[in-house]
Amino acid sequence: MIRTPYLLFLGDAPDPLAAKVAQGIRDWRPDFCVGQLRLPGCKADMRLPDMTLTDARAAGAETLVIGVANRGGKISPAWTEVLVAALEAGFDLASGLHTLLRDAPALVEAAARTGRTLHDVRVPSVEYPIADGVKRTGKRCLAVGTDCSVGKMYTAIAMEAEMRNRDMSATFRATGQTGILITGDGVPLDAVIADFMAGAVEWLTPDNDPDHWDLIEGQGSLFHVSYSGVTMALIHGGQPDALILCDEPTREHMRGLPTYTAPSLEVLRDTALGLAQVANPACRVVGISVNTQHMSEADALAHLAEVEARMGLPAVDPYRQGAARLVDALAAV
Amino acid sequence: MIRTPYLLFLGDAPDPLAAKVAQGIRDWRPDFCVGQLRLPGCKADMRLPDMTLTDARAAGAETLVIGVANRGGKISPAWTEVLVAALEAGFDLASGLHTLLRDAPALVEAAARTGRTLHDVRVPSVEYPIADGVKRTGKRCLAVGTDCSVGKMYTAIAMEAEMRNRDMSATFRATGQTGILITGDGVPLDAVIADFMAGAVEWLTPDNDPDHWDLIEGQGSLFHVSYSGVTMALIHGGQPDALILCDEPTREHMRGLPTYTAPSLEVLRDTALGLAQVANPACRVVGISVNTQHMSEADALAHLAEVEARMGLPAVDPYRQGAARLVDALAAV
Numbered sequence: 173m174i175r176t177p178y179l180l181f182l183g184d185a186p187d188p189l190a191a192k193v194a195q196g197i198r199d200w201r202p203d204f205c206v207g208q209l210r211l212p213g214c215k216a217d218m219r220l221p222d223m224t225l226t227d228a229r230a231a232g233a234e235t236l237v238i239g240v241a242n243r244g245g246k247i248s249p250a251w252t253e254v255l256v257a258a259l260e261a262g263f264d265l266a267s268g269l270h271t272l273l274r275d276a277p278a279l280v281e282a283a284a285r286t287g288r289t290l291h292d293v294r295v296p297s298v299e300y301p302i303a304d305g306v307k308r309t310g311k312r313c314l315a316v317g318t319d320c321s322v323g324k325m326y327t328a329i330a331m332e333a334e335m336r337n338r339d340m341s342a343t344f345r346a347t348g349q350t351g352i353l354i355t356g357d358g359v360p361l362d363a364v365i366a367d368f369m370a371g372a373v374e375w376l377t378p379d380n381d382p383d384h385w386d387l388i389e390g391q392g393s394l395f396h397v398s399y400s401g402v403t404m405a406l407i408h409g410g411q412p413d414a415l416i417l418c419d420e421p422t423r424e425h426m427r428g429l430p431t432y433t434a435p436s437l438e439v440l441r442d443t444a445l446g447l448a449q450v451a452n453p454a455c456r457v458v459g460i461s462v463n464t465q466h467m468s469e470a471d472a473l474a475h476l477a478e479v480e481a482r483m484g485l486p487a488v489d490p491y492r493q494g495a496a497r498l499v500d501a502l503a504a505v
Numbered sequence: 506m507i508r509t510p511y512l513l514f515l516g517d518a519p520d521p522l523a524a525k526v527a528q529g530i531r532d533w534r535p536d537f538c539v540g541q542l543r544l545p546g547c548k549a550d551m552r553l554p555d556m557t558l559t560d561a562r563a564a565g566a567e568t569l570v571i572g573v574a575n576r577g578g579k580i581s582p583a584w585t586e587v588l589v590a591a592l593e594a595g596f597d598l599a600s601g602l603h604t605l606l607r608d609a610p611a612l613v614e615a616a617a618r619t620g621r622t623l624h625d626v627r628v629p630s631v632e633y634p635i636a637d638g639v640k641r642t643g644k645r646c647l648a649v650g651t652d653c654s655v656g657k658m659y660t661a662i663a664m665e666a667e668m669r670n671r672d673m674s675a676t677f678r679a680t681g682q683t684g685i686l687i688t689g690d691g692v693p694l695d696a697v698i699a700d701f702m703a704g705a706v707e708w709l710t711p712d713n714d715p716d717h718w719d720l721i722e723g724q725g726s727l728f729h730v731s732y733s734g735v736t737m738a739l740i741h742g743g744q745p746d747a748l749i750l751c752d753e754p755t756r757e758h759m760r761g762l763p764t765y766t767a768p769s770l771e772v773l774r775d776t777a778l779g780l781a782q783v784a785n786p787a788c789r790v791v792g793i794s795v796n797t798q799h800m801s802e803a804d805a806l807a808h809l810a811e812v813e814a815r816m817g818l819p820a821v822d823p824y825r826q827g828a829a830r831l832v833d834a835l836a837a838v
Contacts, residue, residue, distance in 0.1 A: 303731040305762045362700040369699050369734045397638040397784045401702045401738035408730035429638045451730045
């Protein structure tokens with residue numbers, strides 16, 4: 173568990189997109205964000221107070237979160253200087269970078285000397301069990317996609333926000349680096365040893381109150397040959413009661429696989445539901461989330477109406493329209 | 506790659522079943538087996554010459570393979586004494602035990618001193634790539650099961666033996682510890698990091714001659730919630746041209762999952778084939794392998810005839826009947 177609240181480190185981000193982890197935390201957990209720390213040349217701005225390490229500690233910040241993807245995947249000397257100073261000021265550090273904090277000798281030394289913690293959220297920190305398949309109490313929703321990177325995390329976290337607004341009992345369960353940094357907790361599922369994937373998901377979504385919903389962050393796609401095993405483990409370890417189908421209709425081929433095309437929503441529905449019912453025979457598909465960012469408003473609305481009529485399920489773009497209708501569908505389960 | 510031939514270490518095996526890894530090597534790779542080394546009290550016998558370390562080295566053995574599962578998962582002092590002496594006599598060591606050779610200081614020290622290699626085949630020794638899904642040349646067959654431990658490895662290795670007898674070009678590709686110790690090479694798939702599972706299978710079964718068949722060792726089951734993600738990665742990373750369905754019809758529930766029942770062969774066929782055709786649209790189901798070890802001969806034959814008629818595919822028990830009819834079906838692809 174990463175201690176909150178955070179000071180968001182934006183480094184020397186060359187453009188706003190480089191700080192998309194920080195943006196995700198800012199958008200979805202504004203109450204976790206005390207301020208931002210920027211180095212000279214930084215082109216990103218979370219519209220949070222610019223703070224020194226000392227200011228941020230005084231304002232209660234516990235962890236400095238690296239909210240930026242750096243150039244070349246290295247931790248530069250300019251960064252190292254700030255990160256060491258943060259440890260000395262009493263911050264823990266959290267990072268989702270490929271380059272691990274624990275592999276930087278200066279940070280390891282400073283953390284040991286100051287008694288602070290380095291959180292590399294790409295690396296599992298728990299010995300997960302083998303999945304036992306035992307039915308758990310509480311309810312679970314999983315977003316499954318026609319492809320990778322179609323909006324599964326966004327959908328789950330938007331649904332959680334809507335459910336909390338309605339005073340429903342709901343928890344977003346992060347399974348990827350960005351989600352873990354947003355929530356401060358989770359399982360970096362793509363880095364788990366194969367035999368323990370489904371067990372890690374069971375661990376992540378334990379028994380809960382009967383009316384509680386876990387919104388489990390999806391990963392990959394059953395139809396993406398590079399990562400489908402991870403998706404499969406989510407479907408069986410997650411024991412979902414409800415599936416949301418996610419699509420990005422303008423993509424010409426599967427992400428990173430130029431000769432593969434995405435399945436239809438019908439094929440996704442039938443395949444995912446059949447497999448999900450192995451672990452939870454009561455599972456059903458309750459709605460469709462479409463990422464229409466590359467469509468005009470008129471085209472998006474026409475497409476959503478067509479999908480909704482064809483599939484007989486609510487079809488929304490939660491970014492354009494909010495997740496209310498998806499939550500209505502969950503509430504009806 | 507583990508150097509062959511082997512001296513099989515049977516230790517103080519309390520019964521023949523404890524030496525089943527050695528038995529698998531003895532059954533399927535007799536030409537790899539120079540002899541056996543037994544300690545006082547050993548109740549297993551591979552019907553190989555009993556040899557001292559010196560005898561076996563003189564007979565050409567390169568690697569001492571731990572062919573026995575020991576009590577309590579520890580490497581006992583009696584074992585350690587022999588294993589150190591083996592390293593000093595010029596042997597490499599190979600083990601599929603949960604307790605790793607590399608975690609035994611006496612063995613690490615002796616290996617370093619003698620320049621020998623410790624092979625812990627439960628641990629991947631390669632940095633596998635992310636799967637790219639590119640179609641590979643040559644042909645591939647994968648056994649998929651209604652459950653775990655229904656005879657998928659046995660089926661693949663029996664088919665390879667039959668194909669070699671016919672001078673067909675065929676390679677059994679091991680994906681588990683026993684298979685790796687039998688063949689001296691492979692991928693311990695259940696120990697691979699999630700994101701690299703399918704890539705590890707692609708790596709294991711590279712481009713080959715157009716008439717070459719890889720017989721890929723299956724793992725888990727799409728319907729076994731603990732391990733289905735591993736199976737999924739085999740189906741997509743393996744790009745099989747042919748699937749063999751494997752079943753053990755007397756089992757009352759899924760292995761280790763008392764509340765789960767195995768799917769029918771029809772459900773397995775439809776689910777596995779649909780997913781396999783994502784990676785290889787030409788994939789087809791060519792035959793059925795039934796493990797009838799818990800049935801009488803008459804019951805087994807009646808069951809096989811019923812399955813064959815119902816499914817319209819050759820149905821055999823390769824242990825009772827050999828794998829000839831499954832190979833006939835492959836040859837017709």
